[in-house]
Amino acid sequence: MHKLLTFQNEGLLRHALTHRSYVNENPGEMHNERLEFLGDALLTFLSGEYLYRQHPEMGEDEMTRRRSALVDERQLAKFATEAGIDFRMRLGKGAIQDGGFQNPNLLSSTFEAIVAAYYLDCDRDIEKIRPLIEQFFDSVPEGIVVARSSVDSKNRLQEVVQATINSSPPKYLTEKAGGMAHKPEFISKVLVGDKVYGEGKGSSKKDAEKRAAEDALAKLKKRGLI
Missing domain, CATH: 3.30.160.20 (Double Stranded RNA Binding Domain)
Known part of the structure; x- marks a missing residue:
């Protein structure tokens, strides 16, 4: 199992994997949208700091474009699949029938929620999650980041x-x-x-x-x- 899915508090992991569509069919559960919000903020910071450190010669505009490329929906969905999050998502029957396990929006949102939950599970210590998240950033070929950043609308x-x-x-x-x-x-x-x-x-x-x-x-x- 990927380290991003290894939690001391299993309830946090379950919460992060739970989509609103599942909650609609299972009252009493909690959906992951608040965690998604926190995860988005964490990834924005971590990717920005990562680029700032990796590219001391790079200007603000280029770093902004590259940050967008590192944490866009398509890339986060890929990270989610690589981490094995896809078929662990708790989705409603309708979402599953509509191909939810391969839906980039659901995958990227759940990845954000997982990052937030992992951060909380690590006692809100960002230094404990930084090396793991940067492994994902390191896995993206430079050429792909440059190509995507150049066309960010x-x-x-x-x-x-x-x-x-x-x-x-x-x-x-x-x-x-x-x-x-x-x-x-x-x-x-x-x-x-x-x-x-x-x-x-x-x-x-x-x-x-x-x-x-x-x-x-x-x-x-x-x-x-x-």
């Missing part, structure tokens, strides 16, 4: 906006717009100042915001601004 939009329109970065207004518990839909609007520049839908907040950024970039290109 949110970072690209921010660069364009701050260079040509407004010194402040774009803001995203994202909310759940429906869907099933195991298959949600989010809608996002990206604003520059008070004006909406693009909209997008996705199965996660990150995906919806990415689509909104892509929509804004396409409109700016059509207007000849990029």
Whole structure:
């Protein structure tokens, strides 16, 4: 069993593996969304610190793009599969029937929750989880990180906006717009100042915001601004 699934407190592991769709069918259980929130924050910090240490010559913009590539939905889903989290997820029957064990959104979200739970299981000592998490970062080929970072739509939009329109970065207004518990839909609007520049839908907040950024970039290109 992967070390990321070895806990002193088995209840924490069970909590981290439990998706909302499972809770809907098994009242009394707790879903992992709060842990997902904490795990996202931990991974953002750890990946940023990792890049800061590994690349002392790298500028802020490039580190931001690479950080996004290291912790995007696709990459975290891959980490989850490598750790053996996929078929350990506690999903509702509908989510399983819809291919939930291979769903990148569910895999990445559960990986975030597991990281948070592992951190709590280690008495909130980030130094105890850092070496393990960095093993995942080390496993991503440099070429893949560079390729993904170069096409990150949110970072690209921010660069364009701050260079040509407004010194402040774009803001995203994202909310759940429906869907099933195991298959949600989010809608996002990206604003520059008070004006909406693009909209997008996705199965996660990150995906919806990415689509909104892509929509804004396409409109700016059509207007000849990029």
